[in-house]
Amino acid sequence: MLDITRQAAEFVAAIKPPDLPQRCIEAARIGIVDCVGVMIAGAAEEPVRIVAAMLAATTQNDGAPEIPGGRNLVASDAALVNGVAAHVLDYDDVALAGHPSAVLVPAILAEGWTLDASGAEAIAAYVAGYELWAQLAALEPGHLHERGFHPTAVMGTLATAAACARLHGLDAEKTGHAIAIGASLASGLVANFGTMTKSLHAGRTAQSGVLAARLAAQGFTASPDVLEHRTGFLRAHSPSGTPDIEHGTIDLGANWRLADLGINVKRYPTCYATHRSIDAMLGLVAAHGLKAQDVREIRVHTGRTQKLMLRNANPQTGLEAKFSMEFAMAAALIAGRVGLAELTDGFVLRDDVRAAIGKVRCTTTDEVMPGDQPFAPDDRVSVVLASGDVLEHAPVVHAKGSWTMPLTREELRDKFLDCATRVFDNAQSARLFDQLWRLDALKSLRELELTSHASRS
Structure with a gap:
């Protein structure tokens, strides 16, 4: 032993x-x-x-x-x-x-x-x-x-x-x-x-x-x-x-x-099991200028374990929507993005979002890709148009932001500033990012500007 x-x-x-x-x-x-x-x-x-x-x-x-x-x-x-x-x-x-x-x-x-x-x-x-x-x-x-x-x-x-x-x-x-x-x-x-x-x-x-x-x-x-x-x-x-x-x-x-x-950085505030499919759906929306009325059905083929995590096929709250492939596809179609603004109860319950959720059909495979994630070898998304034509995105193996397709320093900084400026001003947010980026040279963690200036005054 x-x-x-x-x-x-x-x-x-x-x-x-x-x-x-x-x-x-x-x-x-x-x-x-x-x-x-x-x-x-x-x-x-x-x-x-x-x-x-x-x-x-x-x-x-x-x-x-x-x-x-x-x-x-x-x-x-x-x-x-x-x-x-x-x-x-x-x-x-x-x-x-x-x-x-x-x-x-x-x-x-x-x-x-x-x-x-x-x-x-x-x-x-x-x-x-x-x-x-x-x-x-x-x-x-x-x-x-x-x-x-x-x-x-x-x-x-x-x-x-x-x-x-x-x-x-x-x-x-x-x-x-x-x-x-x-x-x-x-x-x-x-x-x-x-x-x-x-x-x-x-x-x-x-x-x-x-x-x-x-x-x-x-x-x-x-x-x-x-x-x-x-x-x-x-x-x-x-x-x-x-x-x-x-x-x-x-x-x-x-x-x-x-x-x-490595580390896979999220571009969307949803379960990571949705991210490859979101990349694909947003790609289709951007490439074809898709609107809700253009779409009869959205088809997603993903992994069985991924779908197990995504337990909410008909979410009623922003929290539930984070674990819903159906919502992720609907948000990508309706808003053209899947961000913090979409992960609210109000957005989830909108009539057009509810209608789009109803258009999503998911199938799964038991195949699992090698590596540390229990995901299918790829995610596949296609859209059936009202005309009956079908648009297919190429299979997505790695989400943008993954260790294989990492964000640049500037892209990571943009996400950090978008998050931090919800509390701090731009200057403090930028300083904190720079401190963390050079963390291995910092003599003490107590030097980090982790709290608002107002709370320290």
Whole structure:
């Protein structure tokens, strides 16, 4: 049997900023930049306000800020509320069949702020958490979504525990305990997609990472073989029932999966399972000047697991619409875009949108592309016109913004500024982007302009 827990803990405890491949640093930077922007934009949403209202401010000097409001919170509470904000718009990046930045970044910023960590240490913590998550995912041939588990809240809890352990500088033994504590805090259900609770998954996962590392730092113990034991994490959460515990490969530090799999930045604030089809539908709308009255039917061919995530064929709210292929196609046709302005209850319930939703027909395939996403090899969209003619878009394998087709620095900056200027003025938003872009050179996370000037005056 593989000694997975020990080897993982040794890797996390030993990782240092100079060890990191440049490609990993670049990916971590992109994930952190994008997540902070989305977090700022999401902070005013109702789920975030509800969670924040339950948390008391602290007068202790070792707290961390609620972003962007600036209230001083204990680190675990800051990770919770900022994690909900990072995920509530479903605009945060995607990798490993989940949302690594939405859990890693809130935990790292909260605990790193408290510990006065440097930007380079924050990046190392991000890489450590991502690599652990990716290594464990590589040992499981099945897909967690199929069993009803949200990977962000399951694998992510171990990743945040590892990241926070790295920030604390815990030795391998205590890091193993932190990971094992996190293993017992992991949970989150796909059935709650399209509700406020999905964003709570991210907040609780970030909070659990802070808690697990702090407990381990104080001498709290857990099982040293929690990952590989026959009643442990990998078997308990295995959708296939056959995780490769006996003969799998543990190559942490040799095979840098972050450099290979990277981060997929979202261009639309909807479930990533819709993005390739949105690219295709918007392409058809733009190329042919399509209007709603021109279209009799919209046909989408996608993956079975993708459609499983997209559980709302007839959404009634903006939250539900984030998990609806039917809505995504309707918004692309009616508005010619799928943005934050379209993800509102009012837009979802418009008569023309409802009519367009009714024109969408989805079919699925069981085929899955290689890689870290449980998606079909491609998404295919065609439109049947009122005349009976059919327009077909070429199959879409990679969404724009993916690691294979990445956004440029300027495109990423544009998204960041669009998000951040919902709270900050243009000048502060631009400065914060530049700070985050050069994060590995920042001496202290406390230098980041993460809160509004009004809250600091």
